[in-house]
């Protein structure tokens with residue numbers, strides 16, 4: 001089933017003076033996605049997100065949301081999108097509820113009852129009347145998410161929603177995003193520099209490195225890229241690796257008895273046969289699945305000329 005593209009950028013770019021912070025970014029967010037926008041510090045995530053939300057004018061390129069050009073339909077689009085960019089700012093002397101009510105009163109799109117429901121949704125009902133100054137960082141992040149969802153948007157854009165949270169807070173925010181996606185049918189785009197987070201939470205991923213997209217596709221297609229790494233347990237790893245002709249396959253010795261190679265599955269029997277024929281004792285052949293972290297560094301080291309597309 002083809003899902004509708006609800007946010008699309010074409011060659012979106014932003015320069016600050018001569019510095020190209022974001023260069024020809026092509027993002028495609030489909031309805032129902034939990035889309036992870038992944039990149040290291042300074043990669044250009046916040047700059048991109050600010051352009052998606054009309055908070056920063058692109059140097060070139062376009063943003064289309066709900067199949068409408070952002071520049072021409074910004075008011076309508078903004079009414080259907082909720083967002084938290086960087087650290088959400090609230091009045092510490094006001095309660096969580098009063099902060100949200102104030103924001104709602106400034107927002108012509110907000111719906112009656114949205115505040116209480118949003119607070120309930122993010123699990124803050126019992127602290128809603130306490131001053132925000134007394135909230136933990138995790139609670140503030142959740143209040144930020146409440147502010148983004150209170151007008152019942154179709155698309156929610158969050159810039160590093162788990163930044164600065166402890167493991168418990170991170171789990172809470174992840175669970176919240178999953179729940180909102182499932183129960184409310186909201187589409188999420190969130191940025192992160194935590195690879196495992198994206199693997200756990202997202203169905204689709206875009207990776208940005210130094211202002212350029214180096215991957216966009218499904219999380220599973222990204223993980224598949226790292227498949228094809230095999231670990232061998234043998235009696236003599238050095239001897240085993242000396243049997244591979246240079247250029248046939250890259251061999252990494254892990255210990256006296258273990259080595260790893262990148263291989264196509266179809267080549268595994270041939271390698272095993274070569275080892276056995278050469279009188280290396282083979283005790284174990286294991287499929288070593290790459291982590292997203294390995295993949296990220298592989299992709300950024302490769303620096304391909306074009307974007308590698310995984311679906």
Ligand SMILES: Nc1ncnc2c1ncn2[C@@H]1O[C@H](COP(=O)(O)OP(=O)(O)OP(=O)(O)O)[C@@H](O)[C@H]1O
Pocket residue numbers: 016021039040041042043044045046047048193
């Ligand atoms: N207003 C600005 N003027 C000049 N340079 C800027 C400006 N805003 C961002 N930059 C630069 O653009 C690059 C991308 O910054 P950006 O904040 O988008 O990165 P990021 O991926 O969000 O990083 P982080 O993970 O640290 O939040 C950085 O080198 C940053 O210094």
Ligand SMILES: [Mg+2]
Pocket residue numbers: 045046047159
């Ligand atoms: Mg940022």
